[in-house]
Amino acid sequence: xxxxxxxxxxxxxxxxxxxxxxxxxxxxxxxxxxxxxxxxxxxxxxxxxxxxxxxxxxxxxxxxxxxxxxxxxxxxxxxxxxxxxxxxxxxxxxxxxxxxxxxxxxxxxxxxxxxxxxxxxxxxxxxxxxxxxxxxxxxxxxxxxxxxxxxxxxxxxxxxxxxxxxxxxxxxxxxxxxxxxxxxxxxxxxxxxxxxxxxxxxx
Amino acid sequence: xxxxxxxxxxxxxxxxxxxxxxxxxxxxxxxxxxxxxxxxxxxxxxxxxxxxxxxxxxxxxxxxxxxxxxxxxxxxxxxxxxxxxxxxxxxxxxxxxxxxxxxxxxxxxxxxxxxxxxxxxxxxxxxxxxxxxxxxxxxxxxxxxxxxxxxxxxxxxxxxxxxxxxxxxxxxxxxxxxxxxxxxxxxxxxxxxxxxxxxxxxxxxxxxxxxxxxxxxxxxxxxxxxxxxxxxxxxxxxxxxxxxxxxxxxxxxxxxxxxxxxxxxxxxxxxxxxxxxxxxxxxxxxxxxxxxxxxxxxxxxxxxxxxxxxxxxxxxxxxxxxxxxxxxxx
Numbered sequence: 199x200x201x202x203x204x205x206x207x208x209x210x211x212x213x214x215x216x217x218x219x220x221x222x223x224x225x226x227x228x229x230x231x232x233x234x235x236x237x238x239x240x241x242x243x244x245x246x247x248x249x250x251x252x253x254x255x256x257x258x259x260x261x262x263x264x265x266x267x268x269x270x271x272x273x274x275x276x277x278x279x280x281x282x283x284x285x286x287x288x289x290x291x292x293x294x295x296x297x298x299x300x301x302x303x304x305x306x307x308x309x310x311x312x313x314x315x316x317x318x319x320x321x322x323x324x325x326x327x328x329x330x331x332x333x334x335x336x337x338x339x340x341x342x343x344x345x346x347x348x349x350x351x352x353x354x355x356x357x358x359x360x361x362x363x364x365x366x367x368x369x370x371x372x373x374x375x376x377x378x379x380x381x382x383x384x385x386x387x388x389x390x391x392x393x394x395x396x397x398x399x400x401x
Numbered sequence: 402x403x404x405x406x407x408x409x410x411x412x413x414x415x416x417x418x419x420x421x422x423x424x425x426x427x428x429x430x431x432x433x434x435x436x437x438x439x440x441x442x443x444x445x446x447x448x449x450x451x452x453x454x455x456x457x458x459x460x461x462x463x464x465x466x467x468x469x470x471x472x473x474x475x476x477x478x479x480x481x482x483x484x485x486x487x488x489x490x491x492x493x494x495x496x497x498x499x500x501x502x503x504x505x506x507x508x509x510x511x512x513x514x515x516x517x518x519x520x521x522x523x524x525x526x527x528x529x530x531x532x533x534x535x536x537x538x539x540x541x542x543x544x545x546x547x548x549x550x551x552x553x554x555x556x557x558x559x560x561x562x563x564x565x566x567x568x569x570x571x572x573x574x575x576x577x578x579x580x581x582x583x584x585x586x587x588x589x590x591x592x593x594x595x596x597x598x599x600x601x602x603x604x605x606x607x608x609x610x611x612x613x614x615x616x617x618x619x620x621x622x623x624x625x626x627x628x629x630x631x632x633x634x635x636x637x638x639x640x641x642x643x644x645x646x647x648x649x650x651x652x653x654x655x656x657x658x659x660x661x662x663x664x665x666x667x668x669x670x671x672x673x674x675x676x677x678x679x680x681x682x683x684x685x686x687x688x689x690x691x692x693x694x695x696x697x698x699x700x701x702x703x704x705x706x707x708x709x710x711x712x713x714x715x716x717x718x719x720x721x722x723x724x725x726x727x728x729x730x731x
Contacts (some may be wrong), residue, residue: 228600236479236619237597237604274516278454278480279509283516321512368508371545372621 203301208398209265210254215394217247223390230383234370239281239383246277246285262302266293266310280368281384284318284331291317304399308342308349315339322367329363329370329377331384338392346396353392357385409598413455413475420462424725427465428493434486436462437472441494447565447574448472448494451503451558452487453510454479456597456698457618459726460554466724469562470503478597478698479619481509487517491526499527499571501578503557505550506534529571531578533557535587535706537646538615538623549617552656552695552706553585559727563717577717581708584649588642589623589704590635591616593662595697614638618660618697618704632667636674639705644682649709652687654718655679656706661696663703668692671703688718694726 220227224240231239250269259265270290274282292314296302302310315335324330326337334356342349360382365371370382406412414431421429428437442448451461452474461473472490476482491500500521504514511532518528535553539545561578569577591613594603604620607613612630615623630638657672659665672691679686687710695704710718721730 232600232604236621237600238477238480241599242477242480275483275485278476278483278513280481280507280512282481282483282509283512322508366545368546369619369621372539372549372617372623374545376622 203303204262204307204399205301206258206260206262206265209262210258211401212395212398213247213254213265213269214251215398216391217251219390219394220244220247220387223387227383227387230381230386233380234365234373234377235383236369238279239387242277242279242281243285243387246273246282249276261296261298261300263293263296263299263310266290266296269293280322284322284384287317287321288314288335290314304346305343308339311342312339324367327363328367329360329365329382329385330367331382331388333357333360333363333382334385334388334392338389342392342395346399350389350392350396353389357381357389360385404596404598404601406598409601412598413477416455416458417462417475420725427462427725430489433489434475434482435472435490435493436465436475437490437493438465438467441471442496443471444496445498445568446496447498447569447571448491448496448500449503449558449562449565449574450474450487450490450494450500451554452476452482452490453505453507454481454619456595457696459693460695461558463726464555464558464724466722468566468720468722469558469724469727478599481507481513484513484517484520487514488520488524491517491521491528492524495526499529501561501565501571501574502528502530503554503561503578504530504532505554506532506547507549508546510550527571529575531557531561531575531582533582535582535585536617537586537588537642538617549621551589551618552587552658552704553582553708555656555690555694556585556654556706556708557581559722560714560717563720563722566720581714584647584710584714585706585708586643586647587704587706588639589616589618589660590614590639590702591620591660592701595620595661595700597698612702615642616702618695620697620700632671633674633677635703636671636678636705639703640675640678640682643705643707644684647707647709649684649707651709651711652685652715653679653707654710654714655686655689656694656704657689657691658695658704658706659693660700660702660704661693662699662701665692668703675705687715
């Protein structure tokens, strides 16, 4: 269904579904993070997305772009660590790229998220293959042009593909070779964004 | 793991309420997590603001006061604070002379302070930043996030804080802070892992009878694991790791730092061993500070930091300071 468009209510439902998924998976994210990071990824993201849901429920923005910009701002203000600025920038830039439009197509959403992913790369200085969230986000955004299901599958495959990689950015990079054999927590949580997107689009 | 807490969710706020109760000379905003000197902003003075994850106490809030920091922003345990806190702190302490952000080199701290600097400049506050990256256990290369900021943070905050108190302008305070970073190196050793309140159990696995050489202040791994060593053997490894990277030609400031779970008796004994190694390597020690200053919750272990001090740095070290954790000369 190429003609389908998605509005602000869709974007709000998407963020709410992400919040639920992050809450459900928080312990697993923290477990992954304790292997190669500092064991706080799940708790930090859960706190951030809970604040996003609360803010969106209080004052639902009028456009999908505004929903993402607001969500990004709330994440930057509540998460801390590297995840706050990185996730916040992803959503804020994607939202800004959507502009004032009231309805967006799947292709339009893919373009906007691609702008967000580019901004994440710029801010964090990472490239795909560094064992970061980009390893899930980059293929997912491309696959999203095909379908929501393809976006989800590509994100999950990208997250799994971080297992044999050696971390070059963030706290896991201190481990060097010892980071090999562990799945990256940021790539794993990034995949939740695309799983939630598919779930909400199927409703 | 038994912890002296109410619930894990409130440890940072509870700690801040306790700081407020103990230190009326500080203004503590528990809700927004900002600690500033009660007399801020100090007219005409450059202000220093630092911050980072909680769990490293007394860093940073314990170093707020005349002669050191003007403001501190504690984040969640081991999690960088958010830009809103830093901007709020900067606005509270800026007298118009500008603000220096002292940032430990961790990806989260760097990104959040970067965003905060932009936002503060939007509000008309002049901001400079100095990145502290003194941990020689991490190779500084394209393939890592770079050296971690650890014990040298205390030297930067004390020495740059003293320069600001003397009335130095922002460019001078910033240049001095960079000079301190360039002249400082650290190496840490863990004898046990630390437990975060949220997890309630050790964040990494260090079997009894083993130690981690080159550990970070969040329990990040270092260079290698070995079987238990004596204080003298550990001192030799730590001092040589530091001197391999920086061979001081000036007398040094020495920080023998506890990670939180090692008794002072052991730390002083370790300091004697460190001094013995430095003497043998012909590195004169000008000043020594021994204690728990840049900690990692309940981790047992220690770190050694040296700063090659010229006459100006020695004078600034001896200058008066009045904070909860460092206090002399007044």
